[in-house]
Amino acid sequence: MLYWFQLGREFKLSIAELFAVFPNMEVIYSAKSIMLVDNLNQTELLKKVSMLWWTIKVFEVKISTDMDSILSNISNIASGFDSKFNYWLNIFGEEQIKLGKMLMNVKRHLKSENIPSRFVNKNDVNLSSAQILWNSLLKKWADLNIIDIWGIYYFGKTLWVQDIDAYSARDYGKSRDMDIWMLPPKLSQMMINISRPHSVSPTEREVTTIYDPFVGLWTILIEWAFMWIKNLFGSDFNPKMVQESKSNLWNLKSKFSWLNIDIIEADARDIKDSPLLSGERLGVRTSIVTEWFLWEVMTQKNINQDRINIQKNNLSKLYQKFFSGLKQVWFKWNIVISFPFWDVKWKYVFFEEIYEILNDYCEILPLFPSEFDFSETKSGSLLYKRQKQLVWREVFKLKIK
Numbered sequence: 001m002l003y004w005f006q007l008g009r010e011f012k013l014s015i016a017e018l019f020a021v022f023p024n025m026e027v028i029y030s031a032k033s034i035m036l037v038d039n040l041n042q043t044e045l046l047k048k049v050s051m052l053w054w055t056i057k058v059f060e061v062k063i064s065t066d067m068d069s070i071l072s073n074i075s076n077i078a079s080g081f082d083s084k085f086n087y088w089l090n091i092f093g094e095e096q097i098k099l100g101k102m103l104m105n106v107k108r109h110l111k112s113e114n115i116p117s118r119f120v121n122k123n124d125v126n127l128s129s130a131q132i133l134w135n136s137l138l139k140k141w142a143d144l145n146i147i148d149i150w151g152i153y154y155f156g157k158t159l160w161v162q163d164i165d166a167y168s169a170r171d172y173g174k175s176r177d178m179d180i181w182m183l184p185p186k187l188s189q190m191m192i193n194i195s196r197p198h199s200v201s202p203t204e205r206e207v208t209t210i211y212d213p214f215v216g217l218w219t220i221l222i223e224w225a226f227m228w229i230k231n232l233f234g235s236d237f238n239p240k241m242v243q244e245s246k247s248n249l250w251n252l253k254s255k256f257s258w259l260n261i262d263i264i265e266a267d268a269r270d271i272k273d274s275p276l277l278s279g280e281r282l283g284v285r286t287s288i289v290t291e292w293f294l295w296e297v298m299t300q301k302n303i304n305q306d307r308i309n310i311q312k313n314n315l316s317k318l319y320q321k322f323f324s325g326l327k328q329v330w331f332k333w334n335i336v337i338s339f340p341f342w343d344v345k346w347k348y349v350f351f352e353e354i355y356e357i358l359n360d361y362c363e364i365l366p367l368f369p370s371e372f373d374f375s376e377t378k379s380g381s382l383l384y385k386r387q388k389q390l391v392w393r394e395v396f397k398l399k400i401k
Helices: 011-021 042-051 067-078 099-112 129-134 164-172 185-194 219-226 239-253 268-273 305-328 352-361
Strands: 003-007 026-030 034-038 055-065 085-093 117-119 142-149 152-161 209-212 231-236 260-265 286-291 334-344 347-349 362-364 382-384 391-400
Touching (some): 003 011, 011 055, 011 382, 042 055, 042 152, 055 142, 067 099, 067 142, 067 152, 085 099, 099 117, 185 219, 185 334, 185 391, 209 219, 219 231, 219 239, 219 286, 231 239, 239 260, 268 305
Parallel strands (some): 085 142, 209 231, 209 286, 231 260, 286 334
Antiparallel strands (some): 003 034, 026 034, 055 152, 334 391, 362 391
C-alpha cells in the first residue's frame, strides 16, 4: 500500500523521523513538502503515527492515474455520505494544478452525478492541520488530496492529522522559567525517535530507558512518558531544575502509575560517577537524549561574535568533560544531542569547537539511509531553526568510540 506523508517545515527532520519509526519503508518520491512511500502496513502505520511529531498528515493513495479517474473516486467517496457532501481539497506537487480551477471541476462533476456538495476551502488555499482538527473534518467531512508530479496524478483521503493542540498543552502548560531555554516538545519527540537503534530486530529497536543528564525543564522526559516508556531518569547540577522536574514528573506519575522516575542532583561534567549510569539501573536498550544549557538569552541589540565566542569557550569545557566521562564508563548506547548555533545579522555562526570534541570521542551516526537523496549537513547533523530566534539548534546522533 502506498502512503503520502505531508512533511513539516523542517522537512529533513520529518524524513529522518520517518526512517527512524519505519526503517523498512521504501521511498518512491520525496520533496520538501511531501513524500510517497511503499512497504508500510496500515495497522502498524496507524499504531505508530501519533509518534510522528514532524509529519503534518498522512493519506492513503487510492490510485495513480488520470484526472477523470480522480473525479470518479471523489464521486465514490461522496456517495457514502447521507447528506450534503462537505469536503476540503488540497493540492501538492511539482507542477501544481490550480486549486481554484480544480475545486470548480469537482463541484461540476458532483453536480452532474446529482450529489449535493460544498467545498470549504477559502481563498483557494490548502487546509492547515489546525483547521482540520477544529472543523473535525476527518469525522464529519472529507479531507481530500491531489498530488501532481510532472503531470502524473495521485489521489488520497486523509487518514490522520497531527494534533497541534496537544503540543500547546505540553509546551505551555507546565512550570517554566522564561530565562532558561526550553527544548521545543516537537523537537524533543523527534530526537527521541531517532535515538532508536536501526540494525537490530523490531523488538530490540524499542528503547526501554531514557536518561537526560541535563534535565532542565524536563521536556524530553515528559515526551518519553507519552510514548509509554517505563524508565525515565534525569539529572541536573541546578537544584532548582531538579526540584521543578521532580514536581512536574511526579504529577505525571499520578496519571501514569507504571512510570519508574528518578531525578537526582548531579553535574554532567562528572557523569562517570553518576549512579544513574550503573549497570543495575540502566536497561538493555538505553538512550541518552538531551540538550545542555544554551547559555544566555541574547537579543538583536546585544548579540555579537565576542559574546558568542565566550559562550562557545565555556560550553566546550563542559562538553569535553561530559564526553570524556561517557568514554571512561564505556557508555555503549545511542546519544542524541543538540548544540547551539547562532544567527548574527543573517550569518550563521556554528559551534565548530564541538566538532573537534566529537571527533575525539564519538562516532557520528547517519540519520538517512546511504542511498537516500537527501543528506545531513557536512558535519553529519540536522538543523532546527525557529522563527524570530537568534540561537538555533544542531542535532547529532552519536555513539562513543
